[in-house]
Structure formats: structure tokens, C-alpha cells
Amino acid sequence: MKRHISFLLIAMLLLSTTACKSSKENKEVTETPAALAEKLAAETITTDPLNSIAPEILASTYFVDMEQIEDSSALLSNGATSCEITVIKCKENTYTSEVKKLFEIRVKNQADLYITYNAAEAKRLDSAIIKISGNYVVLCVCDDNSKAESILTEAGF
Amino acid sequence: MAQRKRRKRQQPGRLFHILILIIILLFIFEANILINMFKKENIKKNIQTNGAVTKKASSEKELSTNTNVPETDAQIKAASPVPQIPDSPCVVHRQDTSVDDTYFSDAVFIGDSRMEGFRNQSGISTGTFLTGVGMDAENIFETPFISTESGNITVYQALYNSDYKKVYIMLGTNNLGDYNYDDFKEKYRICLGEIRKILPKADFYIMEVAYVEESKVTTGDYVNNSNIDKLNEKILELCEQSDYNYIAINEVLSDGNRSLIKDASSDGVHIYDSYCKLWLDYLKSHYVNTTDDTTSDTASTETD
Numbered sequence: 001m002k003r004h005i006s007f008l009l010i011a012m013l014l015l016s017t018t019a020c021k022s023s024k025e026n027k028e029v030t031e032t033p034a035a036l037a038e039k040l041a042a043e044t045i046t047t048d049p050l051n052s053i054a055p056e057i058l059a060s061t062y063f064v065d066m067e068q069i070e071d072s073s074a075l076l077s078n079g080a081t082s083c084e085i086t087v088i089k090c091k092e093n094t095y096t097s098e099v100k101k102l103f104e105i106r107v108k109n110q111a112d113l114y115i116t117y118n119a120a121e122a123k124r125l126d127s128a129i130i131k132i133s134g135n136y137v138v139l140c141v142c143d144d145n146s147k148a149e150s151i152l153t154e155a156g157f
Numbered sequence: 158m159a160q161r162k163r164r165k166r167q168q169p170g171r172l173f174h175i176l177i178l179i180i181i182l183l184f185i186f187e188a189n190i191l192i193n194m195f196k197k198e199n200i201k202k203n204i205q206t207n208g209a210v211t212k213k214a215s216s217e218k219e220l221s222t223n224t225n226v227p228e229t230d231a232q233i234k235a236a237s238p239v240p241q242i243p244d245s246p247c248v249v250h251r252q253d254t255s256v257d258d259t260y261f262s263d264a265v266f267i268g269d270s271r272m273e274g275f276r277n278q279s280g281i282s283t284g285t286f287l288t289g290v291g292m293d294a295e296n297i298f299e300t301p302f303i304s305t306e307s308g309n310i311t312v313y314q315a316l317y318n319s320d321y322k323k324v325y326i327m328l329g330t331n332n333l334g335d336y337n338y339d340d341f342k343e344k345y346r347i348c349l350g351e352i353r354k355i356l357p358k359a360d361f362y363i364m365e366v367a368y369v370e371e372s373k374v375t376t377g378d379y380v381n382n383s384n385i386d387k388l389n390e391k392i393l394e395l396c397e398q399s400d401y402n403y404i405a406i407n408e409v410l411s412d413g414n415r416s417l418i419k420d421a422s423s424d425g426v427h428i429y430d431s432y433c434k435l436w437l438d439y440l441k442s443h444y445v446n447t448t449d450d451t452t453s454d455t456a457s458t459e460t461d
Contacts, residue, residue: 049423051430054282063306079274079290080427102306109304117291 029136029156033073033087036138036155040085041075043151044142048083050075062102064088068095070135082110082121086139099137103130107141133157243389247396247403249362255442258282264323267312267352268292271367271427272327279433285321287312293331294344298351316355324356325404325440327364329388330426334379342391346399360445363396364404365389367436368417373425380426382415402445409439 029036034052041050058074059066074086086103090096107128114122129140129148133156140148242248261284266272273288275281289302292312301309326349332341349361366385374380389407396403410432412418417425421432428436 047423049429051278051280053277054280056282057276057286060285061304076277077274078278078423078427078429078433079270079272080424105306105308106304109309112309113289113291113302113304121290 027156029133031155033071033089033136036151037073037075037085037087039155040087040138040140040142040148040151044140044144044148045083045085046143048077048081050077050083050085058086062086062099062106064099064102065095068092082114082118082125082141083143084139084141088137090135090137093135096132096135096137100130100132103137103139106139131157242405242408243393243403245393245397245403247393247401249402249404249443249445251442252444252446255438256444257441260441260444261323263321264325265316265319265321265356266325267297268325268327268364269331271330274427275433275436278428278430279437280430281437284325285319287315291331292328294328294341294348295332297328297348313351313355316352319356321356322359323362324352324359325362325364326352327366327406329366329385329392330369330380333366333381333384333388334377336379336384338387338391341388342395345392346395349395349399349401360447361401362404362440362444363392363401364406365392367410367428368407368415370417370419370422370425373422375424376426382417386415404440404443406436406439409435 031039037052053061053074053076055066055072058064058072061074061076064072068091069088070091071089072087074084076084088099090099107125107130111122111125114125124143125141127145129138129142129145129152131138131152136157138152138157140152142148258281261281264284266276266284266286266288268275268288269292270288270290273286273290276286276288287303289300292300292302297312299311301311301314303310303312303315305315328345328348329341332338332344335341349363353359353361366388368382368385369380371381393403395401410417410421410428417428418432422428
């Protein structure tokens with residue numbers, strides 16, 4: 001009887017830790033776009049100083065509808081590389097797929113331009129990270145993709 | 158008695174093992190949480206220490222409104238030297254009042270990666286930017302540099318049917334390797350002429366090519382300040398002959414010795430944010446007075 005109880009206890013403990021893990025994997029993004037973008041820039045970009053652009057410039061760069069955006073942050077390069085980090089929080093998650101599509105267009109256009117000018121930058125653009133989580137969409141063109149992936153997983157992407 | 162004692166010791170032993178197991182599992186679980194907490198703390202510290210690298214737009218806005226106060230190292234450095242300004246009637250001189258960002262709402266900025274860097278780093282909030290890496294006075298005609306929702310298009314396609322009132326353009330860095338700068342001048346003349354056909358009423362501001370920090374340049378020996386001087390001479394001639402306004406941007410980006418200010422750039426060519434802000438402030442205080450009310454409406458009350 002006692003053996004059964006001990007097995008039951010162990011099974012319960014294992015189940016509870018598994019449940020904690022799965023709930024962590026599905027957690028929502030709580031960081032602000034600015035905080036997440038700055039974290040990505042600080043930890044994944046070493047070649048180029050990025051700087052925050054005005055929302056008006058963000059809108060014309062990515063062709064996003066600012067009316068549908070709750071909060072955003074875009075850190076762009078001084079022209080030396082193709083590095084850029086943009087995090088957008090949409091008002092409704094129905095707009096996220098459109099933003100993702102616009103990010104993909106931006107990356108393709110940049111890659112088309114760089115391919116004849118700077119092959120290394122074109123390659124960097126080929127491995128651009130574009131992800132959706134809840135109302136958030138992130139674009140990350142950086143030096144350290146594995147670090148960026150880890151930060152984004154930690155953030156809830 | 159001895160057997161009883163052994164039995165009593167064995168029975169709590171099992172429970173003790175189970176309890177130990179539970180405690181170990183709980184400890185592992187708690188330790189995991191603690192490790193994650195420390196990781197988050199480290200990330201926060203990193204962000205704080207790297208805060209200077211990525212400044213927020215709000216601080217940029219403050220800088221752009223206080224154009225006369227040298228707040229950054231860049232402003233202090235740039236304020237000390239006295240670079241030569243070309244003596245020509247087409248050179249745009251400092252106005253008594255600076256305009257604000259809205260002045261550029263009907264302006265189009267055309268240029269290469271350096272102009273793109275200016276857009277990204279200066280904190281400017283208005284204006285249309287038709288920029289692309291590798292743009293020069295020749296390939297501007299046929300290369301699709303400008304990103305749209307349906308792919309890249311040429312500058313001329315992007316300008317088609319537009320009604321911009323001001324044109325700011327800086328090309329030439331990617332022509333430094335051509336060496337025949339008379340040929341460059343001719344190409345630039347055609348390029349500007351075509352834009353003028355599309356925007357006949359616009360004010361044209363042709364920016365001279367900004368100097369480079371030669372010791373950092375890795376793209377080729379031809380990217381040097383001697384060649385930039387030669388190219389800028391041709392640009393000035395072109396402005397005089399075709400009646401364009403010449404913006405002597407090196408007045409604020411030069412170290413006073415015909416070179417880009419030391420450490421104003423990571424690669425010697427593309428300029429850091431604080432210097433791009435100086436560049437923007439320069440454009441705000443260097444414009445031509447027109448009878449258009451826009452200028453007086455957007456001019457701030459600050460005096461230089």
C-alpha cells in the first residue's frame with residue numbers, strides 16, 4: 001500500500017513539473033516592444049549601432065497601418081549593414097498575419113537589393129527571423145540568430 | 158528486542174526515502190525558477206549598460222528641438238573646428254531661424270546608404286525617403302532601389318505623379334571609384350534634370366558628399382577625402398551652372414582638416430546617430446527663403 005502511495009506521489013510530482021513546463025512554453029509576451037527590441041539589439045548585434053526610428057518612418061518603411069498598431073519599436077542601422085530589429089504589438093491579433101507578410105516583403109526587397117551589392121548582407125537577410133506570438137510580430141536581422149531565437153523563446157514567441 | 162528495533166528503523170526508512178525524493182524534486186524545481194530569475198536580472202543589467210547604444214526616439218526629439226545647445230560630445234566636437242565653406246552664390250547659408258520637422262513633410266530625400274543611415278539615425282519624423290544601398294548617379298536610372306509592397310521599383314517610378322516641394326539629394330560616394338569626375342558630373346546633371354522634369358516647381362538641395370574617416374575605410378583606396386574634394390568641386394560647378402542649391406554638409410561633419418570627424422562612424426563611411434542629428438540640425442537651419450508661407454509657419458522662434 002505504502003509503495004503504491006509513494007509511486008502515486010512521484011507520478012503526481014512529475015506531472016506537476018511537466019504542467020509547469022508546458023504552461024511556460026505557451027506564455028504570453030509581456031515585454032514592451034521597446035524593451036524586447038533593445039534586448040535583442042544589445043545581445044545579438046555587434047557589427048552595427050542600431051537606433052530607434054520615429055513611428056512615421058516605421059510606417060513608411062514597412063507599409064504598416066499605424067491605426068492598427070498599439071505599440072511598436074524599430075531599431076535600424078546607420079547604413080553599414082542590413083541589421084534591423086522591429087517589434088510590433090497590434091491592437092488585434094487579426095492584423096498580425098498582415099504585418100508578418102509586410103515584414104517578409106521588406107526582407108525580400110532588401111535581399112534583392114543587397115544581392116548585387118553585398119552578398120554577405122544578402123545572406124544575413126536570408127536568415128532573418130520573423131515570428132508571431134499573440135498580438136506581437138517581430139523581425140530580427142542580426143549577427144547571432146541562435147541567441148535571438150533563445151531570447152524570443154524566453155519572451156514567449 | 159533487537160529485532161523489534163530493526164523493524165522500527167526499517168519502516169520509517171522508506172517514508173524517509175520518499176520524503177527525500179520529494180524534497181529533491183522540489184529543490185530542482187525551485188532552483189530552476191531561481192536560475193531563470195537571475196538570468197532576467199542579468200538581461201536587465203545588460204540593457205541598462207547598453208542603453209547608450211540604442212537611444213529612444215523621445216530623447217532624439219528633445220535634441221532636435223534644442224538645435225542650438227551643444228548637448229552631446231558630437232555637437233561639442235563639431236562646434237570647435239571651422240571648416241571651409243565654398244565661396245559660391247549657390248551655397249545655402251545659415252538662416253536666422255531654424256525650422257522644425259514639419260518643414261520636411263513635403264520633401265523627398267534621395268540617396269545611397271549614407272542617406273538611408275541619416276533617415277534611420279537622425280530622428281527625423283517627416284519626409285519621404287527614396288534611398289538604397291549602392292545608389293549612384295548612373296544606376297539610379299535603371300536599378301530598382303525603392304521598396305514597395307509589390308517589390309522594388311526605380312527612383313523615377315517612385316517619383317512619378319508625385320508633388321514634392323523640396324528635393325534633398327546626396328549621391329557620389331558610390332561614384333568615387335569612377336575617377337573620371339567630369340563624367341560623373343554629366344551623369345549627375347542628367348539625373349537631376351530628369352527629376353526636375355518630374356518636379357519642376359520643387360526647390361533642389363544638392364548635398365555635397367560627406368567626408369570619410371580614411372583610416373577606417375575598407376571598401377577601397379579610392380574612397381578618400383582627396384577624391385571627395387574633387388567630386389564636390391564638380392557638384393558645386395553643376396549647381397552653379399544649373400541653378401541648384403548646394404548644401405555644404407561638411408561644414409558640420411568635417412574635423413576642419415578635410416576629413417570626417419574622428420570616431421563619427423563605425424566603418425569610416427556610415428555616420429553615427431549623434432552626427433546624423435547634427436546633419437539634421439544643419440538642414441533645419443540651412444534653407445532658401447521662399448515666399449511660400451510654409452517656411453515662416455514651420456520656423457521656430459529660436460535664433461542662431
